[in-house]
Amino acid sequence: MSTSLDKNDQILLALLGAINSIKLYSDKHPQAILYVERVVTILSEIFQTEEELNIGVFNEIILVNQKPVIGIGKVSQSLTKALNQVDIDQIVFLKGLEEVEFAVFLKETFASGDLKSSDYPHILLGKIFIDKRGINKDKVESVLDLDSSQNFLLMLKNLDVNKPMNFNTVKSLSADMMEFFGYSVSPLKYLSDIKSEDEYTYVHTINVALLSMSFAEHIGISGPLLLDIIYAALMHDVGKILVPKEILNKTGPLTPKEFEIIKSHTLKGVMYLCNQQEMPRIAILVALEHHIKYNGGGYPTIDYGWKPHFVSQLISIADIYDALRSNRPYRPPLDHEQILGILRYDAGIGLNPVLVDIFIDMISK
Numbered sequence: 001m002s003t004s005l006d007k008n009d010q011i012l013l014a015l016l017g018a019i020n021s022i023k024l025y026s027d028k029h030p031q032a033i034l035y036v037e038r039v040v041t042i043l044s045e046i047f048q049t050e051e052e053l054n055i056g057v058f059n060e061i062i063l064v065n066q067k068p069v070i071g072i073g074k075v076s077q078s079l080t081k082a083l084n085q086v087d088i089d090q091i092v093f094l095k096g097l098e099e100v101e102f103a104v105f106l107k108e109t110f111a112s113g114d115l116k117s118s119d120y121p122h123i124l125l126g127k128i129f130i131d132k133r134g135i136n137k138d139k140v141e142s143v144l145d146l147d148s149s150q151n152f153l154l155m156l157k158n159l160d161v162n163k164p165m166n167f168n169t170v171k172s173l174s175a176d177m178m179e180f181f182g183y184s185v186s187p188l189k190y191l192s193d194i195k196s197e198d199e200y201t202y203v204h205t206i207n208v209a210l211l212s213m214s215f216a217e218h219i220g221i222s223g224p225l226l227l228d229i230i231y232a233a234l235m236h237d238v239g240k241i242l243v244p245k246e247i248l249n250k251t252g253p254l255t256p257k258e259f260e261i262i263k264s265h266t267l268k269g270v271m272y273l274c275n276q277q278e279m280p281r282i283a284i285l286v287a288l289e290h291h292i293k294y295n296g297g298g299y300p301t302i303d304y305g306w307k308p309h310f311v312s313q314l315i316s317i318a319d320i321y322d323a324l325r326s327n328r329p330y331r332p333p334l335d336h337e338q339i340l341g342i343l344r345y346d347a348g349i350g351l352n353p354v355l356v357d358i359f360i361d362m363i364s365k
Helices: 007-024 030-046 074-085 099-111 147-157 167-180 197-219 223-235 238-242 256-263 265-274 281-289 310-325 336-346 353-363
Strands: 052-058 061-064 090-094 123-126
Touching: 007 030, 007 052, 007 061, 007 074, 007 099, 030 099, 052 074, 061 074, 099 123, 147 167, 147 197, 167 197, 167 223, 197 223, 197 238, 197 310, 197 353, 223 281, 223 310, 238 265, 256 265, 265 281, 281 310, 310 336, 310 353, 336 353
Parallel strands: none
Antiparallel strands: 052 061, 052 090, 090 123
């Protein structure tokens, strides 16, 4: 099994394989035995840090521990169908599950269709539980109200250049953004205010992702590309976290040397992201290009004629908008009309003029 898949993806793939094998063959068939062993092995690894694993179906979406799993396409569809056929909304695997119990559960549930939920001490079946606070959009006043936002911020604050990133936190926040702040929702209402300079880089990143998602949807982008754009926006400034805070948060003018260190954050971000598993290529490209201007200026220096990718151009506009509306050590926040004036002035020079017009149309509605 590919080590590039996280544990959630691995367990879903293995569970689907076990279900299909037990339906096609007998529980004694080598293929069925192999998948039973694989599921229990992966669960054993998960149970080293967790007491249970919750797999459920909600609105045709597979959730693991109440978080949507995205990126494995037809596997999710097939597993959803298999669970629906036996009227299972939720399976909870408990620590201590062994191969014999799991094999009996598979045989009786998916091969014979004779569901005996009371016979499995380490497998619980039932209706999926959804956090009522989570699905009540009226109670979400800011993008930071999402638990997945807090998990993402915690991951960024503890980022270690020598350790792999937990990309599940990026996936989870991206899925929640698509769920809670869809096309009909104005992103301006849910942007978070930045309380302190120490918080700026982290909170600004989430605001930019929300703006970029809405911007992309306004253009008509959906599906996997929309997800990649959210991923890229969440990762675009990761290099700044690797810049010394005393330079990043300096209230006075930067020296030429300090400015060069600030500018290095794009290459630092690229180097870090290139070493991460599952990272979409567009996220790496945006980390490199989001300070390159439409006319070729900005940084890092590029070859003549190079045009930043349109996703980089899109995220750059969202990046500038949120930066201008935020309080910074060297200036107060600008009002809405001042920001629009700056965007219009920079259209065709630093920013793609067509995208500027579309962005202003979006935030004006």
